[in-house]
Each structure stands twice: as C-alpha cells, then as structure tokens.
Amino acid sequence: MPNRPTPSPSRSERVRMAQAAATRSRTGVLVGGAVLVVLLVAGIAFIATRGSGDDAPGGGASASGGTVVPSGDLSTAAVQVNGAALPPFGKADPDPAIGSPAPVLSGQSFDGSTVKIDPADGRAKVVMFLAHWCPHCQNEVPRLTDWLETNGLPSDVELYAVSTAVAPERGNFPPGAWLRREGWPVTTMVDSEGQEAASAYGLSSFPYFVAISADGKVVSRTSGELSRPQWEALLDAARAGSSAPSGVSGAASPAG
Amino acid sequence: MSTATASFFFAVLALCCLAGVVAVLAGGLIQWISPSARLLTLRRDVGDASVALAALVASVATFGSLYYSQIAGFTPCTLCWYQRICMYPLAVILGVAAIRGDRDVRWYALPLALIGAGFSTYHSWIQAFPPDSGTSFCTAEAPCTTRHVWEFGFVSLPFMALCGFSFVIAMMVMARPAPEEVPDAEPTDPQPVTV
Numbered sequence: 001m002p003n004r005p006t007p008s009p010s011r012s013e014r015v016r017m018a019q020a021a022a023t024r025s026r027t028g029v030l031v032g033g034a035v036l037v038v039l040l041v042a043g044i045a046f047i048a049t050r051g052s053g054d055d056a057p058g059g060g061a062s063a064s065g066g067t068v069v070p071s072g073d074l075s076t077a078a079v080q081v082n083g084a085a086l087p088p089f090g091k092a093d094p095d096p097a098i099g100s101p102a103p104v105l106s107g108q109s110f111d112g113s114t115v116k117i118d119p120a121d122g123r124a125k126v127v128m129f130l131a132h133w134c135p136h137c138q139n140e141v142p143r144l145t146d147w148l149e150t151n152g153l154p155s156d157v158e159l160y161a162v163s164t165a166v167a168p169e170r171g172n173f174p175p176g177a178w179l180r181r182e183g184w185p186v187t188t189m190v191d192s193e194g195q196e197a198a199s200a201y202g203l204s205s206f207p208y209f210v211a212i213s214a215d216g217k218v219v220s221r222t223s224g225e226l227s228r229p230q231w232e233a234l235l236d237a238a239r240a241g242s243s244a245p246s247g248v249s250g251a252a253s254p255a256g
Numbered sequence: 257m258s259t260a261t262a263s264f265f266f267a268v269l270a271l272c273c274l275a276g277v278v279a280v281l282a283g284g285l286i287q288w289i290s291p292s293a294r295l296l297t298l299r300r301d302v303g304d305a306s307v308a309l310a311a312l313v314a315s316v317a318t319f320g321s322l323y324y325s326q327i328a329g330f331t332p333c334t335l336c337w338y339q340r341i342c343m344y345p346l347a348v349i350l351g352v353a354a355i356r357g358d359r360d361v362r363w364y365a366l367p368l369a370l371i372g373a374g375f376s377t378y379h380s381w382i383q384a385f386p387p388d389s390g391t392s393f394c395t396a397e398a399p400c401t402t403r404h405v406w407e408f409g410f411v412s413l414p415f416m417a418l419c420g421f422s423f424v425i426a427m428m429v430m431a432r433p434a435p436e437e438v439p440d441a442e443p444t445d446p447q448p449v450t451v
Binding site: 023026027030035037038041042044045046048049050071135138139168170171172173174177180181228248 | 258261262304312330371
C-alpha cells in the first residue's frame with residue numbers, strides 16, 4: 001500500500017511513546033549522574049592527594065603519616081662501601097663481628113637523595129636490612145612502625161634501613177611504595193643490584209639488624225622477626241655499647 | 257597518576273558503591289514496610305538503569321585491577337586472581353547487555369558476582385585480620401595478606417572488590433521487572449464508544 005499515508009499513532013501509542021521517552025531520559029540522568037560521580041571523585045582524589053604530598057615532604061603516600069620515605073621509586077642505586085666487610089652472619093657464638101668497626105655506607109634513598117650511614121660519627125646506630133618480598137619483613141615493618149609511633153624515634157640511637165635484594169617478580173614491588181604505605185618512619189637507603197651494602201654487613205637472611213655503638217663498633221647482630229622486648233634490647237645494646245645476646249631471633253627469610 | 261591518587265580514587269568509588277548497596281537495601285525495606293508510589297517509580301527508574309550502572313562499576317573495577325598489576329606493579333595473589341576471573345567477564349557481558357537493553361543478563365551476571373563476592377569477603381577478612389598460620393591459598397612470593405592498599409584505615413583491594421561485586425549483585429536484583437512491569441497482559445486501549 002505504497003500510496004496510503006502512514007497512519008498517525010493512536011492516542012494510547014503516543015502516551016506509551018512519551019512514557020518510554022521519559023523513562024529513557026530518567027535512565028540517562030541516573031547513568032550520567034554515576035559517570036559524573038566517577039569524574040568528581042577523580043578530581044577530589046587529585047586535589048586531596050596533591051595536598052597530602054605538599055604537607056608531607058617525605059612522600060606522604062601513607063594515610064597514617066609520619067613516613068620519611070620519599071616519593072621516588074628508585075629500587076637500586078650504587079652504594080659505596082668504606083671499610084672492611086663484616087664476616088657473614090651465622091650461627092657462630094660468639095659472633096665474630098662483635099667489636100669490629102662497621103663499614104661506612106654511602107648511597108641514595110628512593111628519590112635519589114643522598115643517604116650516608118657513617119658508624120664512626122659518634123652516635124649509636126641500628127641498621128636494618130629489609131627485602132620487599134620477604135613476609136617476615138612485611139610483618140616486622142608494621143610492628144616497628146607501631147613501636148616508633150608509640151615511643152617516638154629514639155633520641156640517642158640513630159635508625160637506618162637498607163632496602164636490599166630487590167626482585168620485582170617476587171611481589172610487593174617497588175619497595176618505596178611498600179614502605180610509604182606502611183608509614184615507615186626510618187631513613188632508608190637502597191642497596192645496589194649486587195647487594196654491596198648487605199654483603200658489607202654480612203647479611204645472610206631477612207630481616208637483619210646490626211647494632212653499632214657510638215664508637216662505630218658492632219655490638220650485636222640478629223636476624224629474623226623481633227618481638228618488642230628483643231627490639232628494645234637491641235636499642236639498649238647500641239646505646240650501652242655492650243653486646244646483647246645476638247643470634248637468630250624469630251622467623252627469617254633466607255637471602256638469595 | 258600516582259598510586260596514592262589512584263588508591264584514594266578507587267577507595268572513594270568503592271565506598272560510593274557501598275552507599276548504593278545500602279540505599280537499595282534501605283529502599284527495599286521501606287517499600288516492604290510501607291509501600292509508596294514514589295519509591296516504586298524510583299525503583300523502576302533504577303531498574304531501567306541497573307544494567308548500565310553495573311556495567312560502569314564492573315568496567316571501573318576491571319580498569320582498577322589492571323592499573324594495580326600493570327602500572328603500579330603489584331603482583332596479584334591467588335585469591336586476587338579468582339576475583340579477577342569473576343570481575344573481568346562482568347565488565348564485558350554487562351557492557352553488551354547495557355547496549356542491548358537486556359535485563360535478562362542478571363541470570364549470567366549474578367552467579368559471577370556472587371562467587372566473586374565470596375572470595376573478596378574472605379580475602380578482605382584475612383587482610384584486615386591476618387591469621388598467624390597464614391592461608392592455604394597463597395605463596396611467600398605473592399602473599400594474600402599484603403595490604404597493597406589500606407585507605408582510611410580499612411579499605412583494602414579485596415574490600416574494594418567486595419564493594420564492586422555487592423553493587424553488581426544489588427543492581428542485578430533491581431534488574432528484575434518491577435511488580436507492575438510483569439508482562440501479564442497487554443494494556444487495553446479505551447475504545448471509543450459508538451452509539
């Protein structure tokens with residue numbers, strides 16, 4: 001019936017069409033509103049996190065704050081070692097490293113800024129070695145962070161950490177992002193690809209701690225997760241310059 | 257985009273999803289206690305938009321998951337993979353259904369979302385309260401208990417996934433025809449009365 005004019009829609013059809021159009025527009029409003037929410041949240045996220053970055057020059061990715069881990073994600077960098085390497089940490093009792101001068105480490109933090117660990121600068125120290133993928137380090141870092149948030153950084157013992165044994169394929173990478181998330185308040189150096197800092201301090205498993213007295217000599221070495229009393233004993237040993245019982249404290253991940 | 261910005265973004269969106277789920281539950285409860293025409297209209301409108309909203313959430317969740325593994329460099333653990341297996345197809349089938357206006361997609365989307373929500377509930381639990389004994393799912397290389405994200409002191413990656421899955425489940429329930437929409441009979445046109 002090519003010549004017949006198209007019949008105009010009946011009243012009920014017009015009502016249905018109008019209703020369908022209204023429904024479509026309300027659906028559009030709902031979906032458009034949802035997309036708008038996504039865009040709005042993106043804007044807020046940019047503004048909110050930019051603000052926190054300004055407030056915390058240390059990187060400030062962690063909601064808990066207090067981190068001194070800078071915002072860069074350098075995972076390895078050249079490390080200069082001055083001084084004789086400590087013997088590898090083992091089961092020997094007494095530890096042959098006790099009383100030996102600890103070597104000086106010069107390197108960089110996650111953003112390329114200089115970090116120098118100089119045991120002979122007249123201040124007692126505890127140097128910690130962490131691997132981003134090691135579950136025991138992942139347990140230890142929040143525990144120490146809690147302790148440091150409660151007690152503050154010790155005024156008479158300097159704390160340093162060294163991020164070593166970087167292996168992106170083993171997870172929780174990059175180490176800088178992990179430590180920022182944890183609000184890690186300890187100045188951290190990145191080890192070289194050849195793990196020279198770790199070798200110089202005789203690392204054999206993670207986490208690994210070396211307490212150094214004010215005169216630059218090793219007073220205690222320990223490996224594995226530390227309980228609060230063990231951690232406090234390590235600080236006391238560095239402070240007093242006398243040996244605390246060293247040895248494997250808790251669960252540790254083997255190096256390599 | 258830094259990981260901190262991305263995590264804030266995805267965490268707030270996850271909480272928006274959770275707010276949506278709570279609103280759907282509250283609306284359903286109010287409608288059950290004292291039915292009102294306004295709520296029914298709203299329910300119908302949300303029902304019409306349900307598939308598109310679920311597709312949007314599944315797509316953003318998929319994008320977020322890929323961002324964290326491919327750009328931020330986090331290694332997905334075994335439990336993460338099970339949740340990904342459920343979320344990725346949702347983004348595709350809900351997207352197609354949203355374009356076609358096919359609300360029957362709920363029969364395919366609901367099982368995926370429910371299975372995913374099961375895994376993310378367990379995973380959220382062990383990230384919030386890490387068990388001393390570890391879990392049988394994960395390895396030392398990709399531990400399930402590592403909190404790659406911990407926004408606002410409680411929003412982890414699996415918690416975000418749980419919010420996304422819950423929202424998809426809520427929308428798929430809303431995708432059912434509203435009571436008055438059940439196609440029981442063609443509406444009858446009032447016929448002009450001829451005398």
